[in-house]
Amino acid sequence: MKLVLIGPPGSGKGTQAKLLVERHGLKYIGTGDILREAIQQGTAAGNIAGPLINGGNLAPDDLMNGLIHDIFNTTPPLTQFVLDGYPRTLAQARWFDDLLRRLNLKLDAVLNFVVSDEEVVRRISGRLICPVCRSVYHATDHPPKIAGHCDHEQAVLIQRPDDHEAVVRERLRVFHTNTAPVLAHYVQAGLVHNIQPSNTLNDVYTQMMTALSGRS
Numbered sequence: 001m002k003l004v005l006i007g008p009p010g011s012g013k014g015t016q017a018k019l020l021v022e023r024h025g026l027k028y029i030g031t032g033d034i035l036r037e038a039i040q041q042g043t044a045a046g047n048i049a050g051p052l053i054n055g056g057n058l059a060p061d062d063l064m065n066g067l068i069h070d071i072f073n074t075t076p077p078l079t080q081f082v083l084d085g086y087p088r089t090l091a092q093a094r095w096f097d098d099l100l101r102r103l104n105l106k107l108d109a110v111l112n113f114v115v116s117d118e119e120v121v122r123r124i125s126g127r128l129i130c131p132v133c134r135s136v137y138h139a140t141d142h143p144p145k146i147a148g149h150c151d152h153e154q155a156v157l158i159q160r161p162d163d164h165e166a167v168v169r170e171r172l173r174v175f176h177t178n179t180a181p182v183l184a185h186y187v188q189a190g191l192v193h194n195i196q197p198s199n200t201l202n203d204v205y206t207q208m209m210t211a212l213s214g215r216s
């Protein structure tokens with residue numbers, strides 16, 4: 001399967017992408033995680049993206065397209081993947097269409113996670129992540145087995161620097177402005193399936209499977 005996940009911050013894209021990876025062996029391409037790793041390592045991309053992310057803004061299109069180009073520039077080409085966080089602007093979506101055309105690949109579906117702004121703020125204020133393996137938890141909805149510690153690593157869980165409420169509000173504003181045209185673009189291509197909000201991870205997963213049934 002070749003999938004794109006779209007949705008506001010905190011809509012559960014990362015959580016559901018990880019389930020798709022575990023259960024279907026898809027390659028996970030999470031551009032937020034890639035940028036956070038680049039920031040941690042102090043690479044040129046990380047130095048450009050760091051202040052933008054921390055202020056709730058997007059990294060530049062050419063930087064993102066370049067990262068995606070490098071990931072897809074493999075032999076044999078990637079044929080099983082889930083994209084989480086890309087494309088996020090109409091310019092990125094058009095550039096990505098061209099890349100897929102050149103590689104003779106076609107997306108199977110775009111899953112659109114519908115979640116209200118109020119629920120986004122509630123979820124993100126409780127989010128904790130593992131700084132080592134990037135696993136995502138929620139303090140009450142999806143807690144780790146031992147409070148404050150990752151289930152897979154010894155690491156102490158942390159809050160993302162862009163998860164403070166003022167930054168989350170800015171990320172929501174940026175999402176609504178930039179990502180609506182991306183969604184319209186994929187609706188026109190007949191690829192979009194809306195995934196309705198549910199606080200049960202399995203309900204969301206089942207909706208994804210229903211949407212994808214019959215697709216390769």
Ligand code: AP5
Pocket residue numbers: 007008009010011012013014015016031032033035052053056057058059060064084085086087088089092123124126127128136137138139141142171198199200201204
């Ligand atoms: P990115 O890391 O992609 O962040 P985001 O899109 O804001 O999304 P989040 O990771 O915050 O949320 P999510 O939907 O993954 O939710 P999660 O599963 O964690 O990007 C970060 C930044 O990088 C961007 O702001 C931008 O600056 C930059 N960037 C990245 N890609 C870019 C691009 N292409 N172009 C330009 N800039 C780019 O879940 C959230 C919480 O809710 C968790 O605590 C989880 O446990 C909980 N939860 C999950 N599902 C449920 C559920 N069903 N019910 C209740 N709680 C749930």
Ligand code: MG
Pocket residue numbers: 013014015032084
């Ligand atoms: Mg995420």
